[in-house]
Amino acid sequence: MSRPSRFRRPELVHQLAAALRREITRPWTLMEICGGQTHAILRHGLDQLLPDQLELIHGPGCPVCITAEAAIDRAQELAGRPEVILCSYGDMLRVPGSSARTLLEVRAAGGDVRIVTSPSDVLAIAQAHPARTVVFFAVGFETTAPATALLAHQALALGLGNLSLLVCHGRVPPAMEAILAAPECRVQGFLAAGHVCTVMGEEEYRPIAQRHGVPIVVTGFEPLDLLDGLLQGVRQLERGECRVINAYPRASQAAGNGAARALMERVFTPVDQHWRGLGVLSGSGLQLRPPYDVLDAERRFGATIPWSAAGNGIAPGEPASPCISGRVLQGLARPTDCPAFGGRCTPERPLGAPMVSAEGACAAYHRYRA
Amino acid sequence: MDSFACPLPPAGDATVLLGHGGGGSLSQRLIDQLLVPAFGPADGVLLDAAVLPAEAGPLAFTTDSYVVRPLLFPGGDIGSLAVFGTVNDLAMVGASAIALSLSLILEEGLPMHLLQQVVASIRLAAQRCGVPVVTGDTKVVERGKGDGIYINTAGIGRVDHGLQIGPKAVRSGDAILVSGDLGRHGVAILAARQELGFRTELRSDLAPLQEPVRALLAADLELHCLRDLTRGGLASALHEISRGAGLGVLVRENAIPIAPEVDAACELLGLDPIAMANEGRFVLFLPAHQADQALAVLQRFQSSAARIGCVQGEAVLLETSLGLPRRLELGRGESLPRIC
Numbered sequence: 001m002s003r004p005s006r007f008r009r010p011e012l013v014h015q016l017a018a019a020l021r022r023e024i025t026r027p028w029t030l031m032e033i034c035g036g037q038t039h040a041i042l043r044h045g046l047d048q049l050l051p052d053q054l055e056l057i058h059g060p061g062c063p064v065c066i067t068a069e070a071a072i073d074r075a076q077e078l079a080g081r082p083e084v085i086l087c088s089y090g091d092m093l094r095v096p097g098s099s100a101r102t103l104l105e106v107r108a109a110g111g112d113v114r115i116v117t118s119p120s121d122v123l124a125i126a127q128a129h130p131a132r133t134v135v136f137f138a139v140g141f142e143t144t145a146p147a148t149a150l151l152a153h154q155a156l157a158l159g160l161g162n163l164s165l166l167v168c169h170g171r172v173p174p175a176m177e178a179i180l181a182a183p184e185c186r187v188q189g190f191l192a193a194g195h196v197c198t199v200m201g202e203e204e205y206r207p208i209a210q211r212h213g214v215p216i217v218v219t220g221f222e223p224l225d226l227l228d229g230l231l232q233g234v235r236q237l238e239r240g241e242c243r244v245i246n247a248y249p250r251a252s253q254a255a256g257n258g259a260a261r262a263l264m265e266r267v268f269t270p271v272d273q274h275w276r277g278l279g280v281l282s283g284s285g286l287q288l289r290p291p292y293d294v295l296d297a298e299r300r301f302g303a304t305i306p307w308s309a310a311g312n313g314i315a316p317g318e319p320a321s322p323c324i325s326g327r328v329l330q331g332l333a334r335p336t337d338c339p340a341f342g343g344r345c346t347p348e349r350p351l352g353a354p355m356v357s358a359e360g361a362c363a364a365y366h367r368y369r370a
Numbered sequence: 371m372d373s374f375a376c377p378l379p380p381a382g383d384a385t386v387l388l389g390h391g392g393g394g395s396l397s398q399r400l401i402d403q404l405l406v407p408a409f410g411p412a413d414g415v416l417l418d419a420a421v422l423p424a425e426a427g428p429l430a431f432t433t434d435s436y437v438v439r440p441l442l443f444p445g446g447d448i449g450s451l452a453v454f455g456t457v458n459d460l461a462m463v464g465a466s467a468i469a470l471s472l473s474l475i476l477e478e479g480l481p482m483h484l485l486q487q488v489v490a491s492i493r494l495a496a497q498r499c500g501v502p503v504v505t506g507d508t509k510v511v512e513r514g515k516g517d518g519i520y521i522n523t524a525g526i527g528r529v530d531h532g533l534q535i536g537p538k539a540v541r542s543g544d545a546i547l548v549s550g551d552l553g554r555h556g557v558a559i560l561a562a563r564q565e566l567g568f569r570t571e572l573r574s575d576l577a578p579l580q581e582p583v584r585a586l587l588a589a590d591l592e593l594h595c596l597r598d599l600t601r602g603g604l605a606s607a608l609h610e611i612s613r614g615a616g617l618g619v620l621v622r623e624n625a626i627p628i629a630p631e632v633d634a635a636c637e638l639l640g641l642d643p644i645a646m647a648n649e650g651r652f653v654l655f656l657p658a659h660q661a662d663q664a665l666a667v668l669q670r671f672q673s674s675a676a677r678i679g680c681v682q683g684e685a686v687l688l689e690t691s692l693g694l695p696r697r698l699e700l701g702r703g704e705s706l707p708r709i710c
Contacts, residue, residue, distance in 0.1 A: 010692050045694025117566050223692060367699035
C-alpha cells in the first residue's frame with residue numbers, strides 16, 4: 001500500500017519493540033484507554049510484537065460502545081417521528097438499543113436518519129430544512145464535544161429554532177478513576193488517548209497519576225506512537241515512577257487547546273452519566289448549561305426518562321446473558337474469555353457494548369484475531 | 371381501452387410518466403423514439419423474444435440488478451454500470467458476452483433527458499463490449515416508489531476455453547493477483563453523494579474486463595479462479611473464494627495497490643480500502659509459476675496490477691505492513707464512517 005508511512009516504518013517499529021522486550025524485567029499491565037488505539041494495535045498486529053511480560057488491557061474508550069442503551073432508545077424514538085431528521089456519526093447507527101433495534105433499522109422503517117462527519121453538517125441540514133426538526137445525537141468524548149459546543153453556539157447565534165441536541169458525550173478521566181477504584185483493578189498504568197489530550201491537555205491526568213500511583217502516557221495512534229507510548233509507560237513502571245508524560249507532542253500540548261476547552265466549558269457542565277457496561281459514573285457526562293439548554297432535545301420533546309443517570313445498559317453478570325462486557329470494559333477479562341464471543345455474540349448480533357462498534361475491544365478481537 | 375389511455379403529452383416529453391410503462395401510445399413512443407434507435411432492431415419490428423443463433427459449446431448466463439445513487443457519478447453512470455457489470459460477470463468465467471437483455475424500471479417524474487443520457491451510455495458501453503442488447507422491458511413505478519432508474523441486465527456469453535474457472539479449481543500454492551488498484555469506485559460514489567463533506571478528483575474504476583481476461587486466455591495461462599471485486603471488495607472476494615476452495619489465503623498489505631487519494635479518504639473516514647467496492651477490477655488465482663506472465667498481461671491494461679499473495683493454510687490472513695499476520699476481516703455490508 002502507498003500509505004503515508006512515516007509513523008509506520010517497519011524497521012523503527014521493530015527497533016522500538018526490541019527496546020521494549022529488552023527493558024522489561026517484570027510483568028506489567030497497561031491499559032490503552034481509547035478504542036482507536038485498541039483497533040490500531042490489532043489492525044497492525046502490534047500485539048504480536050509485545051513481550052510476554054507486558055499485558056495490555058483494552059479500556060472503555062469507545063464512545064459508541066459506552067453510549068447508554070436508554071439514550072439510543074431515545075434517539076430511535078425521536079428518529080421515528082415524521083417531523084424529525086436525526087443526525088449522528090456513522091458507526092452509531094449500528095448500535096442496538098434495549099430492543100436490539102438499531103438506527104439503521106429505524107431508517108429502513110422510514111425514519112429520516114442521516115450520517116454526518118461533523119456537526120457543521122448538522123447546521124447545514126437544519127438550515128436547509130427549516131420546516132423539519134433536526135436532532136443531533138451528539139456522542140463521543142472530549143474529542144467531539146468541542147464541535148458539538150460550537151454547533152450549540154452557532155445555533156443560538158443564528159437563532160435556529162429547528163435544531164436540538166441529544167447530548168451523550170463522555171469524559172474520560174472519571175472512567176479512569178472508576179477503573180482504578182474497582183477492588184479487582186489490575187491496571188498499573190495508562191496510555192491516555194492522544195486526541196482527547198490534544199483538546200483537554202494533561203492537567204486532569206496529573207492528580208489521577210499521583211493519587212493512584214500510576215504512570216500515564218499521552219499516546220498517538222500510529223504504530224510508532226503506540227510502541228513509544230508503551231515503552232515510556234514500561235520505563236516508568238520499571239523505575240517506580242508515576243508521571244504524566246507526553247509521547248504525542250506533535251499533536252498534543254500540556255495545556256491542550258484553550259479555545260476548544262473554553263467553548264466546552266461555556267456550553268457544557270459535567271453530569272453523572274450511565275456508561276453501557278460500567279454503570280453510572282460521577283461527572284462522566286456533559287449537559288448543556290444555560291442559555292444553551294434551550295437546545296436540549298429532552299426539554300424540547302419532553303423528557304420521558306432521565307436517561308443520563310438511569311441505571312440501564314447491559315448489566316454485568318445479568319443472569320440471562322453470558323456477556324461479560326462489564327468485566328471486559330474494566331479490563332478484568334479479555335474478549336476471548338467470554339463464552340459468547342464469536343458464537344452467540346458477533347458484530348452483526350452483538351450481546352454487549354464492546355462488540356457493537358469497530359473500536360470496541362470485542363469487535364477488534366473478532367475482526368483481527370484469527 | 372384506448373379511451374382510458376393518458377392523453378398524449380406534447381412531443382418531447384420532459385419527464386417519465388406512468389403512461390410510459392402502460393403499454394399504450396406513450397410506451398410505444400418511448401420504445402420507437404428512444405430504445406429502438408439505441409438498440410435496434412434495424413427494421414424496428416419487435417418480437418416477444420429474441421432468437422439467437424445456436425452456439426456449439428458451453429454458454430455462460432448471468433443476471434444482475436443495478437441500483438446506484440447518484441445515477442451519474444464521476445467515471446460512469448447506472449447505464450454503463452449495468453452493461454459492464456454483467457459483461458464482467460461473464461468474463462469472470464472466461465466467457466465473451468454475445469447478448470444482453472435490458473429491463474428498465476423508471477420512476478414517474480424522472481427527467482427524460484436523464485433517461486436519454488443513460489440509454490445513450492448503455493448503447494456506448496454495449497458497443498464497446500461488442501455485445502448487442504437483444505431484448506428488454508420498461509416499467510414505470512409511481513413517484514416515490516423508485517430511485518429514478520433501476521436496471522436489470524442479463525447476459526449470455528460464449529465459453530471458448532476448456533478450463534474449469536472457479537473456487538474449486540484453486541490449489542494450494544496458487545499466486546493471487548489483482549488487476550489494478552482498489553477502492554476507487556467506492557470512494558468516488560461516497561464523494562459523489564456529497565453527504566460526507568469531502569471532495570475528490572477520483573473517478574470510478576468502472577470498466578469492462580473482457581479484454582484483459584481474453585488476453586490472459588490468449589496467453590494460454592491456467593486460470594484457476596477469477597472474481598470481480600464489486601461490493602465488499604477484495605476482502606469479500608477472498609473470503610468467498612477461500613470458502614469455496616476450502617483453502618486459506620495470505621495477502622501482503624504492502625503489495626495491495628491503493629491509490630493515495632483512496633487511501634487518504636479511507637483513513638480519514640475510518641473505512642477499509644480492501645473492503646471498498648470496485649467496478650473494473652478483478653482478482654486472479656493461478657499457478658505460481660505463471661504469475662509473472664499473468665502480471666505482465668494485466669499490466670498492459672492497468673499498470674497498477676499487482677501480485678498480492680498466495681494460497682496457503684486454512685485462514686484468510688493479511689500480512690500487515692509490519693510483516694505481521696492477522697485475520698483479514700470481512701466487510702459488514704454497509705460502509706459507515708467511524709466517529710474517530
